[in-house]
Amino acid sequence: MGVPAIITAGDRAAARAVYGESKVYLEVEGLPLVSRVVQVLQRVPEVTEVWVIGNAARLEAALAAPEVQASLCKPLHVIEQKRNLFENCWESYRRALPGAPPEGRDPVGDDRDFPVLYLSGDLPFATPEELSAFIRLSEEADCDYALGLVPKESLAPFLPATAGGLGIDVAYFNMREGRFRQSNLHFAKPGRMGARELIEEMYEHRHQKRIWNMLALGVKLLFNQGAGPRVVFWYSLIHLSGLLDRWRLSGLADWVRLANTLRRTERVLGGLLRTRFRFIVTEVGGCAIDVDTEGEFDAVKARFQEWSAQQEERAKAAYGRLGPEASAGEGATSRASDG
Numbered sequence: 286m287g288v289p290a291i292i293t294a295g296d297r298a299a300a301r302a303v304y305g306e307s308k309v310y311l312e313v314e315g316l317p318l319v320s321r322v323v324q325v326l327q328r329v330p331e332v333t334e335v336w337v338i339g340n341a342a343r344l345e346a347a348l349a350a351p352e353v354q355a356s357l358c359k360p361l362h363v364i365e366q367k368r369n370l371f372e373n374c375w376e377s378y379r380r381a382l383p384g385a386p387p388e389g390r391d392p393v394g395d396d397r398d399f400p401v402l403y404l405s406g407d408l409p410f411a412t413p414e415e416l417s418a419f420i421r422l423s424e425e426a427d428c429d430y431a432l433g434l435v436p437k438e439s440l441a442p443f444l445p446a447t448a449g450g451l452g453i454d455v456a457y458f459n460m461r462e463g464r465f466r467q468s469n470l471h472f473a474k475p476g477r478m479g480a481r482e483l484i485e486e487m488y489e490h491r492h493q494k495r496i497w498n499m500l501a502l503g504v505k506l507l508f509n510q511g512a513g514p515r516v517v518f519w520y521s522l523i524h525l526s527g528l529l530d531r532w533r534l535s536g537l538a539d540w541v542r543l544a545n546t547l548r549r550t551e552r553v554l555g556g557l558l559r560t561r562f563r564f565i566v567t568e569v570g571g572c573a574i575d576v577d578t579e580g581e582f583d584a585v586k587a588r589f590q591e592w593s594a595q596q597e598e599r600a601k602a603a604y605g606r607l608g609p610e611a612s613a614g615e616g617a618t619s620r621a622s623d624g
Contacts, residue, residue, distance in 0.1 A: 287333035288420060288472075289381040290326050294319050294339030294406035295366040295373050301577060308576050309339065309406035310347060313589050317347045318576065319406035324356045328413035330607055331420040332402065334360040338377045339406070341365040374403060378475045397476035400424075405469040409585050410571030410592055414600035416470070417607055419567050423472035428563040430478060432554075433468030434458075439570035440466055442595050443584075451584040453574060459526035459542040460550070465566070468573040472565070479559025519545075519553055568603050571596040 296307035303311060309319035319337065326335050337344050344363045348354075364380060367373050379389030382396050392399065402420060404411070423431035437457050445452030457464040523545050529538035547564050555562035576582045585592075 287331055288400050288402050289334045289336060290329070290332045290402045290404065291374070291377045291381065292319065292322055292326075292335065292337045292404060292406045293370060293373055293377075294337055294344060295370065296340060297366060297368060300370075303576055303582050304579055307340075307343075310343065311407070311576060311582055313409055313586055316350065316352070318409055319344065320347050320350060320353045322404065322406050322408055322411060323348060323353060323361065325408075325411050325413055325416065327356050327358050328607065329416045329420070331417055332359065334362065334381075336362045336364060336377050336381055337406070338364040338373045339366045375475065377401075392476035398474055399476065400472060400474050403471040403473060404572070405575055407576045408469055408572055408574070409576070409589065410574050410596045412569060412571050412596050412600040413607055414604040415567050415569040415572050418569075418604045419468075419470045419565055419572070420472060422565045422567070423563075426563045426565060427561075429474045429560040430555075430558060431472040431563050431565045433470035433572060434465040434564050434566045435468050435570045435573040436566065436568065437464040437466065439568055439599075440573060442570070442599075443574055443592060445584075451587045453581050453584050455573070456527060456531060458523060459530050459538055459545065460523075461543050461546045464530070465564075466570075466573045468567065469575055470565075470567075470572050477560055480557060519549070523550070569596060569600045571600070 294307075294309040296302075296309075301308065310317045312318075313321070319339075323335055323337065326332050337348070341363050348361065348363065362380070364377055367376050376389060378401055379385060379391060380387070381401055382390060382392060382399060400423075402416075404416075419431075419433055440453075440455065443453040445454070455466050457466050522541060526538045526541040526545060529535075529541060551562050551564060574585075576585060
């Protein structure tokens with residue numbers, strides 16, 4: 286089953302800038318990050334078309350580069366961004382529905398089972414093999430919302446090679462089954478999600494290394510109609526184990542994380558979002574690396590070729606070569622903008 290891919294590339298509300306620039310337009314070896322994501326999606330067999338939502342004028346200019354145009358083999362649509370991530374996700378979904386007019390339409394009937402792949406536009410090390418595996422595993426999971434996870438071990442290649450060297454070290458969710466990093470992949474049937482607006486709250490407080498973000502989201506969960514003290518207790522355990530892990534108290538972290546299972550977390554999040562929720566674990570790791578800080582961007586630029594080669598090799602070893610792919614120029618391309 287093919288799915289449309291929607292790249293969220295907005296620069297409003299909770300979006301973060303790096304070096305004063307919207308992350309998706311940061312250039313690595315002469316090409317904006319969002320353009321690289323568009324190119325990778327051309328090689329994913331399960332992706333039928335690509336939608337990009339953000340500053341339409343800037344996106345049109347970035348995607349007009351000859352090397353990007355030469356790689357296109359699937360319809361490409363550009364949409365003007367709305368006020369925040371939630372509106373961007375919903376508006377692009379309305380337009381991606383089968384047979385939708387240019388202005389989009391709300392889902393009705395079978396539309397509620399129509400899936401899309403959401404991903405961010407600042408993923409320099411995404412590989413088509415990892416994306417393909419995530420889509421296939423999500424379809425097999427028979428759920429309405431699948432969120433990607435990557436094991437800590439898969440991100441070891443991105444650590445600094447030497448003390449004080451350039452690298453990327455991220456925080457992890459400490460679960461009984463292991464330590465995981467949330468990837469930037471979401472397979473969703475938005476028409477089946479009963480509490481879609483809660484995703485915006487989670488996104489705004491997504492940087493959970495910051496104590497204020499932890500506390501702010503905890504308070505919101507406490508007073509959320511579908512949450513309450515039980516969910517806040519679960520939330521606190523997850524972050525307590527994460528803090529202990531970052532403070533190098535691994536023994537205590539291991540003890541606390543015994544209560545945090547993936548299945549229990551799926552049930553809690555499914556209840557909050559009022560949908561069938563699942564985690565999907567991929568073993569490569571590139572899709573869990575985005576660019577949130579200047580230090581991370583410096584590391585990406587300095588080690589881009591090294592890390593890209595590693596990810597390509599790991600992806601092929603983990604998932605094999607992809608099936609037949611369209612060659613550039615075989616598919617029709619289109620552009621749509623309401624800005």
